[in-house]
Amino acid sequence: MSEATIPAVPVSFHRAEEDLPFVPYQDGITFQLLQVDLEVGLWVVRIRAEPGVAFQKHRHTGQVLAFTLSGSWRYLEYPEINTAGSYLYEPAGAVHTLIVPDSNEGITDIWFAITGANLDLDSNGDVETVLDAATVLEIYRAQCKAFGHPAPDVIGA
Amino acid sequence: MSEATIPAVPVSFHRAEEDLPFVPYQDGITFQLLQVDLEVGLWVVRIRAEPGVAFQKHRHTGQVLAFTLSGSWRYLEYPEINTAGSYLYEPAGAVHTLIVPDSNEGITDIWFAITGANLDLDSNGDVETVLDAATVLEIYRAQCKAFGHPAPDVIGA
Amino acid sequence: MSEATIPAVPVSFHRAEEDLPFVPYQDGITFQLLQVDLEVGLWVVRIRAEPGVAFQKHRHTGQVLAFTLSGSWRYLEYPEINTAGSYLYEPAGAVHTLIVPDSNEGITDIWFAITGANLDLDSNGDVETVLDAATVLEIYRAQCKAFGHPAPDVIGA
């Protein structure tokens, strides 16, 4: 097929590291929201965590691809330790608690592409909060505003 | 590229209507589970509903493609009525209550491809149950067994 | 989570059978394009084929979900015959030639959800044409115009 017949060659969407701010997610954790696809339920996010923090135990309803840039972390439920260059694939249905060891020096920096929702679980295993592309976008926009940044130009938002 | 260099041409997976039984899901509703992809979180299911039934209000964490084969139904939250030949696309985050009118004659028959989870909501909007590829597969296997069918050969299971 | 905190409950998108016309694709085949997601590469299409027609041999770069509404068809490369109520799942990489038997009576009617491209192959196995969400949308719009229909309201277009 000649390229001339390709009806619409779409552009690509680039964000440099400094194009989107890191803002607080919870104590000791900041995040940068790079992309959402609200119809599909995709969210692409980068997390920076200080030593000793943890994320609430959650269950995923879709797949997660995770690439670690620096630092060290693991899921309480699995033995593998993720360090710089580690790749982690989490299928739909995975349930886990992300922990960053106290003994770390410096920041743990992780890039995630998440499809679907994180169902945050309470101690009974009941769903306490639903974190998905739409809710994360809302949190990111609110935190950017609260910390004096302009409205963030998240891909797909 | 010559076909000779294609490393592995995968087969396709066919299920005739009678290959997988319809079993009760709830009063007035039977279902046939055609496919699961447990890693992705996909489930392909066909539903047959008698007049007057409803599904619990739920929120989707991923996309739904729905094709109606016969009968009539709608979501309480939207005006459109699905009949034979209707196609419905539901983005991630959709919240709705499927109702089949009392006034229907005959069975309402719908084919769904669902990615992610149905978060069944109670009257406060809290998540009561999580229905996903893995839980639906478990329910389908249990109902096949309970109703005297052999272990069902669901694609991907 | 209270529903009040759900930031944006998206609507769903309904198309009744008569909302989008069936237009000629090739001799003996008409089609209705229901949805495209140009970014993801998804296209949802319904095909009506007369007895004795065939589609050019092609290779898929993504998954296909196919549900048969009436008639009879198969792939030249596989033995299974699809009839009303048949479900067929084709993984990425599948290569096949869709044929509708001469001996059929009446129309063969199939609903497909296709991700990625159909790479139409010539007799050497080389790629002759690339059929994807964008090209199918262009063909559908052109055929609707050529046959006197208004611009079709394809979901996602």
Place this chain on the structure above:
Amino acid sequence: MSEATIPAVPVSFHRAEEDLPFVPYQDGITFQLLQVDLEVGLWVVRIRAEPGVAFQKHRHTGQVLAFTLSGSWRYLEYPEINTAGSYLYEPAGAVHTLIVPDSNEGITDIWFAITGANLDLDSNGDVETVLDAATVLEIYRAQCKAFGHPAPDVIGA
């Protein structure tokens, strides 16, 4: 829902940087294949490129998520320069030529999650080669063998 009712909590799949070797892809480029999902058509790959190399112009049939770890690169067709921390989202249908500037010092290191096929285009815009999850897996296995590595434990293979 109590966790006790979750039928199967799947494990996650971790690969440390040293678990899978970087092997030559073409002159000046090595790669590490982290994951394939042959049914979906997903391939997750990390590329290391020396200054001055380029990839053949290609068209994508699905989405690409790209995160740059070090160095500098761009597509000939777009102005944006990807450097450490850059995120790039390429929709289905994107057509481009990856170039790594001559003036770079050190290695350009990029992580990609690719769905569907790369259709490598000749100077007429015709499809010369199809690179997808299955073909990349075959190339990776062959190169690992050729360079004296054990059979690589690619996720999903």
